[in-house]
Amino acid sequence: MAARSGLRASVRGLRASGSIYCRCARPFSTTLHSRYPAPSPADRTKTTHFGFEDGVSEKEKTERVAGVFHSVAESYDRMNDLMSFGWHRIWKDHFVTSLNPGASSSNPPKPQRILDIAGGTGDIAFRMLHNAHVLNSNPDRMLLHSPDAIADNSIDLYTVAFGIRNFSNIPAALREAYRVLKPGGVFACLEFSKVGNPLLNAAYKRWSFSGIPMIGQLVAGDRDSYQYLVESIERFPTQEAFRDMIVDAGFVVGGDGYENLTGGVAAIHKGMKPLKPTS
Amino acid sequence: MAPTTRAFATRLASAAAATTTKSTTRSTAACLRSRSNRRSYHSHDHPPPPGAFNTAERQILSAAYRHVPDHGFTHKTLSLGARDAGYLDISTNVVPEGPFSLIKYHLVSKREALAPRSAEIFNAPVGGADGATPDAAAGTRGQLLTVPERVERLTWERLLANRDIIHRWQEALAVMAQPSRVPASLHELALLSDEIYHLAGDLAVDPSWYTKRASLSTIYASSELFMTNDCSAGFGDTRAFLRRRLDETSSLAGVVGSIGQWVGFTASAGLNVLRSKGARI
Numbered sequence: 001m002a003a004r005s006g007l008r009a010s011v012r013g014l015r016a017s018g019s020i021y022c023r024c025a026r027p028f029s030t031t032l033h034s035r036y037p038a039p040s041p042a043d044r045t046k047t048t049h050f051g052f053e054d055g056v057s058e059k060e061k062t063e064r065v066a067g068v069f070h071s072v073a074e075s076y077d078r079m080n081d082l083m084s085f086g087w088h089r090i091w092k093d094h095f096v097t098s099l100n101p102g103a104s105s106s107n108p109p110k111p112q113r114i115l116d117i118a119g120g121t122g123d124i125a126f127r128m129l130h131n132a133h134v135l136n137s138n139p140d141r142m143l144l145h146s147p148d149a150i151a152d153n154s155i156d157l158y159t160v161a162f163g164i165r166n167f168s169n170i171p172a173a174l175r176e177a178y179r180v181l182k183p184g185g186v187f188a189c190l191e192f193s194k195v196g197n198p199l200l201n202a203a204y205k206r207w208s209f210s211g212i213p214m215i216g217q218l219v220a221g222d223r224d225s226y227q228y229l230v231e232s233i234e235r236f237p238t239q240e241a242f243r244d245m246i247v248d249a250g251f252v253v254g255g256d257g258y259e260n261l262t263g264g265v266a267a268i269h270k271g272m273k274p275l276k277p278t279s
Numbered sequence: 280m281a282p283t284t285r286a287f288a289t290r291l292a293s294a295a296a297a298t299t300t301k302s303t304t305r306s307t308a309a310c311l312r313s314r315s316n317r318r319s320y321h322s323h324d325h326p327p328p329p330g331a332f333n334t335a336e337r338q339i340l341s342a343a344y345r346h347v348p349d350h351g352f353t354h355k356t357l358s359l360g361a362r363d364a365g366y367l368d369i370s371t372n373v374v375p376e377g378p379f380s381l382i383k384y385h386l387v388s389k390r391e392a393l394a395p396r397s398a399e400i401f402n403a404p405v406g407g408a409d410g411a412t413p414d415a416a417a418g419t420r421g422q423l424l425t426v427p428e429r430v431e432r433l434t435w436e437r438l439l440a441n442r443d444i445i446h447r448w449q450e451a452l453a454v455m456a457q458p459s460r461v462p463a464s465l466h467e468l469a470l471l472s473d474e475i476y477h478l479a480g481d482l483a484v485d486p487s488w489y490t491k492r493a494s495l496s497t498i499y500a501s502s503e504l505f506m507t508n509d510c511s512a513g514f515g516d517t518r519a520f521l522r523r524r525l526d527e528t529s530s531l532a533g534v535v536g537s538i539g540q541w542v543g544f545t546a547s548a549g550l551n552v553l554r555s556k557g558a559r560i
Contacts, residue, residue, distance in 0.1 A: 098377075104368045105358035112369060156369045184367035252335045255375030272373035274335060275365060 048168050051231030058168035065166045068225040069120075075220040077121060082215050083226075091261050092123055092161065095190045095268055098259075101157055102132025102140045109138035112156035115180065118163025119144045124190075128159070150180045161190040165236045174249035181273040187251060191242070192233040193260070193267035200263050208233065239267050246271040331387045332380075335373050338364040340384040347385070351447045352378045352454065379460055382451045386467045389440040390474055396436055397478040401429065429479035431525055434499055435518055437471065438506055442514070449507050472496045490532075498524040 050056040050064055072079065080088045104110045112132070116125045125142050132140035143155070158177045167173045177187045195201040208230040216226025237245065243257035251271025259268045332340060343360020350356040357371040357378065374380045401424070424432070441448055455464035472495040481491070501524065506517040554560055 099369075099372055100354065101369065103354060103358060103371075105355065105362045106368075110368060112367075156367055182367060184361075184365075184370040186369045186372045188372065252333060252373060254333065254336050254373040254380075257375075259375070270372050270375075272335060272370055 046169075049235055051228045051235065061168045064228075065168075068166075068228055071222050071225050072216075072220055077123075079216065079220055079226075082219060083212050087262065088162075091190060091266050092127060094261065095159075095161060095188070096124065096127040096131050098268065099128075099157065099159070099186070099188055099270075100131065100136070101128050102136035102138030104136065104138055109136060111138060112140045113143060113154065114140055114157045114159070115143045115147065115150065115155045117147065117158065117160040117177075118166070119161075120163075124159055124161045147176045147180050152179055153182050155180045156182060156185050158185065158187045159189070162192065164189055164191055165232050171245060171249065174246060174251075178250045178273055183273055183275045185273050187246065187271045187273070189242075189246075189269045190266060191269070192236060193242075193258075193264050194238045195264040196260070197263050204265060239264065239269075242267075242269055250274070250277060332384065335366075335370075336375075336380070339366060339371065339374055340381060343381060344384060344388075347381070347444050347447055352381050352385075352451045354378055357381060379454055379463075382454060383463070383467065385444065385451070386471070389437060390467075390471050392440065393433060393437055393474055394478060397433055400432060400436065426476075426479050426481050427525065427529060430475055430481075430495065431522065433475045433478055434495070434502070434525075435521060437475070437499070438502055438517060438521065439514070441503065441506060445506060448503070452504070452507070468496045468500060472499065494528045494532075498528065 046058050047055050048058050048061050050061050056064070069076075084091075101112060101114055102109065104112075114128055114132070116122075116128065119125050122144075125144060129140070129142050132138045132142075143150070147158075158181055160177075164170060164173060174187070181187060195204050212230050213223045213226045216229075217223040220226070236242070239256075239258045239260065243253060246257065246269055247253060249271075250273070252274050253269075253271050257269060257271070259270075261267060330337075339357065339360050341360075342363040343356045345363075346356045346359045350359065354371065354377060357374060358368050361368060361370045371377070376383070444451075454460060469492065472492040475495060476491060483491075498521065502517060502521045505520045506514060509517045511517075550560060
């Protein structure tokens with residue numbers, strides 16, 4: 001869930017040279033967002049879904065998702081607070097502390113390269129940098145590139161928070177994550193998921209299908225975008241199904257492969273690229 | 280590997296099989312059995328559950344475990360383990376519960392080590408088994424001890440497996456006592472007592488199945504806590520503590536059994552008195 005367009009505009013202004021990397025030790029580096037994943041000619045004809053609407057081409061979904069986030073960019077953070085009663089901050093804090101970026105067994109600490117996809121307003125990226133620089137005193141680099149600009153086996157930690165749901169082709173995105181990660185590198189995803197408890201689920205469904213589009217209309221003046229949001233959450237696979245998709249992309253997962261937050265409203269999935277590819 | 284997965288259904292099935300087969304040696308009253316017969320306790324219909332940890336987890340955890348005496352059950356230990364195993368610092372994330380997984384690794388690996396250790400102890404030459412009560416019918420050396428004696432010995436062996444990390448064990452107990460960790464910790468404790476009773480050759484399926492395991496769990500947990508403060512040579516005080524607790528339980532069990540018998544007799548006698556007075560019960 002990313003206000004990509006806002007970030008894009010600001011980045012465009014900041015970037016004087018065309019080079020992606022900068023030799024100076026600046027902790028952030030970004031690229032213009034390129035459509036992800038780059039559709040091959042064969043992909044263009046493939047269809048996916050947009051909310052509850054089926055038979056949408058991947059290209060069209062990409063454009064419509066961009067439209068949604070363009071539309072909600074202004075009130076993005078305020079809406080998140082209203083929709084989740086501020087709880088999304090707890091999830092994000094927990095996501096970052098559980099990953100503990102920058103923690104290193106060597107002295108001086110070994111810097112890590114962290115890639116945050118669909119970073120939006122940078123709420124994950126800033127937490128990562130705080131955790132790495134302040135808590136672990138590690139001069140980690142935070143990358144906000146689109147992964148197609150990144151070399152193979154070059155990233156320690158690849159995160160995507162509330163974003164993967166909007167991707168046109170999730171298996172391709174997972175394969176791309178696998179490609180850019182170093183062996184031993186970690187893919188971590190924070191995403192809305194399925195609630196297990198039926199009572200909590202009933203309350204949650206009522207809130208998301210009635211409350212959220214209404215708040216969207218009142219606060220952001222855009223009911224349709226928030227209708228898409230709740231529909232896309234509903235269409236997203238279960239914890240187990242998504243875990244299996246991660247495993248299918250070649251990752252190894254520990255334990256169940258996911259951690260439920262707030263009874264399953266959101267879930268953290270983690271996968272590690274094995275040292276030797278699994279056959 | 281032991282325990283609840285060897286479900287009741289299996290026990291009932293094997294008990295039923297025992298009654299239908301002509302093999303009189305498989306009398307359910309026999310509380311001590313040879314090792315080959317004890318396989319009937321395991322499920323033949325269900326494959327053994329997969330190990331608690333996958334390959335990558337085991338590589339990191341086993342490498343990290345060597346650093347526990349120096350660095351405790353901490354994230355730093357995990358990082359050192361990941362480095363030793365050839366992984367990145369960030370790879371510790373594949374271990375789902377961080378330091379708690381390290382504690383679980385200790386619990387699981389020491390529990391699993393109990394079965395080979397038990398074979399080693401109980402198949403040792405007869406002279407080595409002090410205090411053995413010779414069983415005339417028993418042909419193998421493994422049957423020279425009674426079930427409570429074997430339980431005591433196995434519990435002691437399990438406590439001794441904490442020797443190298445005992446100075447870090449209070450930290451681990453603190454982590455295990457966190458509310459979100461309590462169910463997993465208690466589950467592991469239940470698996471341990473079940474394993475000990477299984478290895479001790481206890482095949483009873485009456486309600487004492489629960490009470491025996493519950494009391495052994497309590498005794499094990501308190502002995503472990505005692506051990507964290509034990510400075511005596513070879514943890515002799517802990518063993519004395521363990522023996523006292525087990526003796527108390529067996530005498531208590533006798534008392535409870537007698538009370539139960541008395542209550543049962545009085546109740547049925549009272550019922551009969553009422554019936555003799557014409558009450559329609």
